[in-house]
């Protein structure tokens with residue numbers, strides 16, 4: 001197979017960390033963080049100053065911007081920010097960097113190698129090899145000369161060789177030993193070096209380098225007939241009569257959730273999608289309908305591995321086993337936690353043992369159907385005790401004698417159903433954010449319109465996020481009979497109830513929890529995303545064991 005040319009920006013990545021080079025160049029993976037977004041927008045400004053490749057005379061200098069060159073012989077390609085020719089006729093490259101000029105030290109080696117590779121490209125394309133290049137630091141509006149001496153040239157040629165060798169080997173290199181570098185690396189959420197070490201048993205605690213919580217907000221609108229439009233990057237929500245109900249900035253908005261008959265202008269929908277903000281649709285009764293999502297994440301390779309694993313029954317079974325085991329284990333832990341403070345019933349310890357046995361039995365399951373059988377039995381045992389979690393003073397309104405889903409038949413089932421729908425929505429959103437296909441799962445059967453992967457991952461979080469929140473809210477007297485619509489045996493939250501529920505749910509998602517495996521604390525919503533990332537690493541073959549979240 002013909003070898004791909006290495007973009008010179010990837011040489012920069014190689015010197016920084018060979019693993020980063022592999023993820024970017026071989027797997028074509030990229031994640032933005034504040035640094036990369038700022039760097040890109042600064043480069044766009046620089047590129048916009050001149051037409052591609054065209055010479056512009058500026059005082060005694062001649063400038064050519066955005067010059068694209070390649071060398072098949074060396075195996076590299078790249079766009080040169082600026083080629084400058086000074087009054088003496090010497091031509092050299094100038095590379096723009098967004099930060100500040102280094103003080104008391106020479107520029108980082110990765111930046112010098114990237115610049116020197118531009119000199120090599122000039123030479124390969126018929127220009128004399130320059131004796132120097134410049135790094136221009138945008139923040140300090142200053143340039144630093146970089147001499148292209150023999151040692152830098154050799155270092156650059158060695159980097160190209162090493163990069164080509166890593167690409168040929170098709171094996172993820174080990175992480176850098178200096179973890180401080182990882183703090184500034186936008187690929188951390190994909191690479192997860194600390195978490196990988198824990199999963200491989202080489203470490204007990206992982207350093208938390210991921211942001212611990214999502215700062216962005218969720219906009220929910222469930223007012224019948226409300227209309228959302230855009231004005232000056234503000235979302236304006238109006239009631240059917242035209243009264244303004246609220247305004248929310250598009251900045252720092254994570255997603256929009258529309259419940260029931262709520263309209264949105266096309267212009268606003270465009271802006272949401274352009275700004276990578278998904279718009280979720282739910283029915284007024286809390287059923288998750290679907291999502292208008294920004295274009296698919298560019299991690300095509302990740303989705304390819306996801307689909308391949310889906311068609312491999314042994315692989316699917318392994319993932320499904322972990323999901324069911326984690327769900328049963330969380331049910332058991334939650335039961336033990338709630339029953340601890342109650343008057344002991346003779347069957348309690350039997351029940352806990354039964355759940356333990358079921359967990360063990362899942363290991364012997366030969367197919368998904370038997371797993372579903374174990375999960376069903378566990379769910380029945382768990383929900384049989386649910387009533388005991390509710391304080392006696394609340395048991396009149398919140399009487400519960402089993403889980404009924406469609407339609408919910410009492411306030412407890414209405415609360416659980418609405419919570420699971422919100423959780424499904426969040427699991428779809430997180431799958432899209434990390435680049436997985438929410439509709440291709442392993443445990444839940446694929447069916448038209450069913451986000452089976454999101455439902456799979458949701459199994460880890462039903463009890464810790466929704467069930468715990470519902471029990472606490474009921475026991476704290478958050479909900480009353482006025483929050484429900486009860487009609488002909490069905491029960492749903494009304495507008496007032498939904499508003500209360502959404503407030504409680506969003507708070508719960510932001511609660512911090514100690515991750516059972518990595519031992520650091522982070523919000524539940526980040527934990528959902530992390531679970532997808534771990535799955536992604538397993539699907540790509542970067543870790544041999546798949547492991548899922550469970551309550552401790």
Ligand code: SF4
Pocket residue numbers: 016017018019020021023174175176181182185186187188191192193
């Ligand atoms: S997170 Fe660290 S180990 Fe991973 S690619 Fe970035 S720098 Fe390398």
